[in-house]
Amino acid sequence: MKILCTICARGASKGVPQKNIRNLAGKPLLAYTIEQARQWGRADRVIVSTDSPEIAAIAEKYGAEVPFMRPDYLATDSAAKLPVIQHAVSCVEQMSGVQFDYVVDLDPTSPLRSVEDIEAAFNKLLSDPDACNIYSVTRASKSPYFNMVEVDQNGYACLSKQTSRPIVRRQDAPVVYEMNASIYIFRRDALMSADSVHTNRTLLYEMPEERSVDIDTELDFKIVEMLLLNKRQKDQGSGRDLFNLQHKIAVVTGAAGLLGREMVRGLAAHGATVIAADICYDKGLKLAGLSEQGVYPVHLDITDRESIDGLIRQLDQVDIWINNAYPRTDDWMDKFEEVSFASFQKNIDMHLNSYFLCCQAVSAIMKTRRKGTIINMGSIYGLIGPSFDLYEGTDLTTPVAYAAIKGGIINLTRYLAAYLGQYNIRVNALAPGGVENHQPESFIKAYEKKTPLKRMARAEDVVGPLLFLASDASAYITGQVIVVDGGFTIV
Numbered sequence: 001m002k003i004l005c006t007i008c009a010r011g012a013s014k015g016v017p018q019k020n021i022r023n024l025a026g027k028p029l030l031a032y033t034i035e036q037a038r039q040w041g042r043a044d045r046v047i048v049s050t051d052s053p054e055i056a057a058i059a060e061k062y063g064a065e066v067p068f069m070r071p072d073y074l075a076t077d078s079a080a081k082l083p084v085i086q087h088a089v090s091c092v093e094q095m096s097g098v099q100f101d102y103v104v105d106l107d108p109t110s111p112l113r114s115v116e117d118i119e120a121a122f123n124k125l126l127s128d129p130d131a132c133n134i135y136s137v138t139r140a141s142k143s144p145y146f147n148m149v150e151v152d153q154n155g156y157a158c159l160s161k162q163t164s165r166p167i168v169r170r171q172d173a174p175v176v177y178e179m180n181a182s183i184y185i186f187r188r189d190a191l192m193s194a195d196s197v198h199t200n201r202t203l204l205y206e207m208p209e210e211r212s213v214d215i216d217t218e219l220d221f222k223i224v225e226m227l228l229l230n231k232r233q234k235d236q237g238s239g240r241d242l243f244n245l246q247h248k249i250a251v252v253t254g255a256a257g258l259l260g261r262e263m264v265r266g267l268a269a270h271g272a273t274v275i276a277a278d279i280c281y282d283k284g285l286k287l288a289g290l291s292e293q294g295v296y297p298v299h300l301d302i303t304d305r306e307s308i309d310g311l312i313r314q315l316d317q318v319d320i321w322i323n324n325a326y327p328r329t330d331d332w333m334d335k336f337e338e339v340s341f342a343s344f345q346k347n348i349d350m351h352l353n354s355y356f357l358c359c360q361a362v363s364a365i366m367k368t369r370r371k372g373t374i375i376n377m378g379s380i381y382g383l384i385g386p387s388f389d390l391y392e393g394t395d396l397t398t399p400v401a402y403a404a405i406k407g408g409i410i411n412l413t414r415y416l417a418a419y420l421g422q423y424n425i426r427v428n429a430l431a432p433g434g435v436e437n438h439q440p441e442s443f444i445k446a447y448e449k450k451t452p453l454k455r456m457a458r459a460e461d462v463v464g465p466l467l468f469l470a471s472d473a474s475a476y477i478t479g480q481v482i483v484v485d486g487g488f489t490i491v
């Protein structure tokens with residue numbers, strides 16, 4: 001599915017001079033819409049149609065393309081919007097030789113829309129194969145059935161929409177909407193043959209009043225600025241919105257394990273729909289008590305490519321993928337001298353190589369949506385050598401393959417972050433220290449003594465850093481390793 005996003009911004013504007021590039025709460029008005037289009041992430045290209053070199057320069061600065069300059073005849077006060085969008089589509093298609101399936105037009109004078117509005121409007125059009133297009137509206141404050149009037153041929157006032165019986169209460173009038181000039185989405189062929197945005201198969205997407213102010217006048221400009229500053233203050237004050245995972249789909253591998261269970265609970269508590277994937281589907285997930293709303297247990301064997309592909313085929317959206325499963329052989333705890341080459345190879349294959357397979361498979365979905373975040377579970381033992389004295393007097397050790405696997409996962413993370421950044425996919429790693437889990441007391445004591453925070457990690461300690469990496473709170477962070485070890489590695 002090929003999607004073109006157009007943003008039409010002409011140079012001359014009547015009500016508010018130079019409005020498209022005027023500074024609005026810290027950046028040019030046009031920048032808000034470009035950023036929303038890029039953040040939405042599903043458009044293959046985001047282009048600005050303009051006749052003004054000044055607007056073109058600002059558009060490019062904020063990450064949009066300006067592949068052509070709009071001809072003068074389409075940049076007049078009287079030029080309608082539809083031919084401008086059609087012209088943009090024709091130009092881009094001719095220049096690239098690529099034909100689009102959908103065209104999403106975002107009006108730069110409506111900066112209060114949210115990325116979720118674009119996604120919801122798009123999905124509404126997708127879910128109705130008969131519809132030609134959709135545009136955004138808001139409930140009208142006045143009703144033609146009740147308090148909107150016009151002058152009749154005798155020069156007297158009359159209601160704009162007459163009914164057989166007069167409507168005396170506003171609530172009894174049919175709901176009417178006003179177009180809020182924010183989002184227009186078309187199936188490409190319907191767009192190219194249309195002569196109006198109103199077809200006989202046009203859907204509406206309703207937005208609340210507070211996200212529907214379209215800047216036409218100086219007063220609108222001031223209202224929008226005030227609303228934007230208020231929202232910014234609220235977001236910064238609470239910080240809550242940044243961690244909101246509503247409408248996100250997260251997959252946790254190894255979900256029935258010690259850390260996986262806590263991850264699933266944390267993600268679900270923040271609004272994500274969580275696919276809890278584990279090889280021990282029946283026993284493990286039941287034991288883990290993962291029955292929260294929004295949690296869907298599935299069977300997954302990360303060492304089996306068919307199993308990974310089978311899960312991926314069922315999902316057309318994955319926003320967050322957490323590589324957390326911990327496959328290992330029965331001789332995992334053998335000391336270095338006893339480790340057979342076959343066992344070493346097998347563990348690398350089951351763990352490091354399977355994380356590679358999962359990253360490759362899920363990034364294909366994320367690429368089509370142009371967004372996503374992958375979190376790989378590393379370990380402090382992928383960053384530093386082990387402290388063998390901690391294990392003295394116990395049957396425990398840290399396996400040699402673990403160092404190679406976790407070191408590999410951490411640098412795989414950096415490679416993928418560098419490569420997948422172009423698709424707006426972030427890849428980061430968590431590197432926990434030892435998590436307390438019924439180890440011998442002497443080991444726990446020795447570990448606590450060596451750790452600045454004087455305790456081993458608890459499983460829930462990974463949840464905060466995980467939510468940070470999974471959410472927009474870390475929107476500009478990729479290729480990083482967050483060490484969750486109570487300070488173990490700094491001394």
Ligand SMILES: NC(=O)c1ccc[n+]([C@@H]2O[C@H](COP(=O)([O-])OP(=O)(O)OC[C@H]3O[C@@H](n4cnc5c(N)ncnc54)[C@H](O)[C@@H]3O)[C@@H](O)[C@H]2O)c1
Pocket residue numbers: 253254255256257258259260277278279280284300301302303323324325326327328377378379380431432433434435436
């Ligand atoms: N526990 C720690 O002290 C610690 C410290 C640092 C890093 N880590 C890392 O965190 C991750 C989770 O560790 P944990 O302690 O929760 O492990 P765990 O053994 O408690 O859980 C691992 C889960 O992975 C599942 N699993 C195993 N093979 C699988 C496969 N082939 N496909 C799908 N699922 C499979 C298991 O059924 C289990 O539910 C691992 O990557 C581990 O290396 C753990």
